[in-house]
Amino acid sequence: MPMRRLRHLTATVLLGCAVAFAAGTPSVETFVEAAGPTGALKGTMLAPVAAYGPVILIIPGSGPTDRDGNSPLGVRAATYRLLAEGLVARGATTVRIDKRGMFASTAATPDANAVTISDYVSDVHAWTAAIRQKTQASCVWLLGHSEGGLVALTAIQSEHDICGLLLVSVAGRPMGEVMRDQLISNPANTPLLSQALPAIDSLEAGKRVDTANMPLPLQRLFALEIQGFLIDAFSHDPAQLLRSYRKPVLILQGERDIQLREADARILKQSDPQATLVLLPDVNHVLKTVTSDDRRENIGAYADPSLPLAPGVVEAIARFVVANTNP
Numbered sequence: 001m002p003m004r005r006l007r008h009l010t011a012t013v014l015l016g017c018a019v020a021f022a023a024g025t026p027s028v029e030t031f032v033e034a035a036g037p038t039g040a041l042k043g044t045m046l047a048p049v050a051a052y053g054p055v056i057l058i059i060p061g062s063g064p065t066d067r068d069g070n071s072p073l074g075v076r077a078a079t080y081r082l083l084a085e086g087l088v089a090r091g092a093t094t095v096r097i098d099k100r101g102m103f104a105s106t107a108a109t110p111d112a113n114a115v116t117i118s119d120y121v122s123d124v125h126a127w128t129a130a131i132r133q134k135t136q137a138s139c140v141w142l143l144g145h146s147e148g149g150l151v152a153l154t155a156i157q158s159e160h161d162i163c164g165l166l167l168v169s170v171a172g173r174p175m176g177e178v179m180r181d182q183l184i185s186n187p188a189n190t191p192l193l194s195q196a197l198p199a200i201d202s203l204e205a206g207k208r209v210d211t212a213n214m215p216l217p218l219q220r221l222f223a224l225e226i227q228g229f230l231i232d233a234f235s236h237d238p239a240q241l242l243r244s245y246r247k248p249v250l251i252l253q254g255e256r257d258i259q260l261r262e263a264d265a266r267i268l269k270q271s272d273p274q275a276t277l278v279l280l281p282d283v284n285h286v287l288k289t290v291t292s293d294d295r296r297e298n299i300g301a302y303a304d305p306s307l308p309l310a311p312g313v314v315e316a317i318a319r320f321v322v323a324n325t326n327p
Helices: 080-088 105-109 117-137 147-156 173-185 187-204 217-219 224-234 240-241 262-271 295-303 313-323
Strands: 016-022 023-033 040-048 055-059 095-097 140-145 162-168 249-254 274-280
Touching: 016 187, 023 117, 040 080, 040 105, 040 117, 040 224, 055 080, 055 117, 055 147, 080 095, 080 140, 080 313, 095 117, 117 224, 117 240, 140 147, 147 162, 147 187, 147 240, 162 313, 187 217, 187 224, 224 240, 249 262, 249 313, 262 274, 274 313
Parallel strands: 055 095, 055 140, 140 162, 162 249, 249 274
Antiparallel strands: 016 023, 023 040, 040 095
């Protein structure tokens, strides 16, 4: 997870460039950076050769998730890379990023765990400024996946150069409620609930918890190093953050998502009745096709890089962006 507080700095440096091709469309892949608090934030831009088109910043989800959507915790779905490739084939530019303190962005902070949502928001501001400087775009779309959606929703409170929001598999409830729901919904967690649920209650109240006598899975979930981040993250209400937003919003939710419910998407839609809600059947949290209620099949899709994105995912995002982009 996260890092340390930062003052917004803006800069972009071209580090490398390689020609790539997505779905037969000529595109160029460029390694870009924006300034972080103690060093560079790193990312990858994938753009059509002919013109930048609409520009989308992909904000990654929770934990050690890299710019491609993979994690050393067993996630190899490459969701963000596949999104970038699908969107460039439809004329859009994307920038996907390594989080502050992680992977190629390790120099951006001395401690990737000592962060807040506001720190990630500062990084979003740095990235939007750097992207606009490079592309001359008048505004940048924010695509937040999972926890990245909370970051995007917080960023809109103080960022004016955002075209709109693309909320993909994003919670409609505060993170503590989501974590509680996730633990209860998995029968394998039943022996852990007597300690896990009071721990969530304490963190929601702004109090740290002692993990010394907890089982190893809970010691990892509530690790002392990230409790400050959890306390901060639990304090944000996604639905409340969206309520007064007036720019275009897409809410995209898979109906086979075992981390978040369809109800989360509907809570967000209720907060912004003008938002476009897209529900996709047989799509899980990492946007892969899953055709049954088998939990093992669903989780197995997280670790299979050979699986393409589910049909309809890229199409829904591209269609919405094009419809809401001024010519």
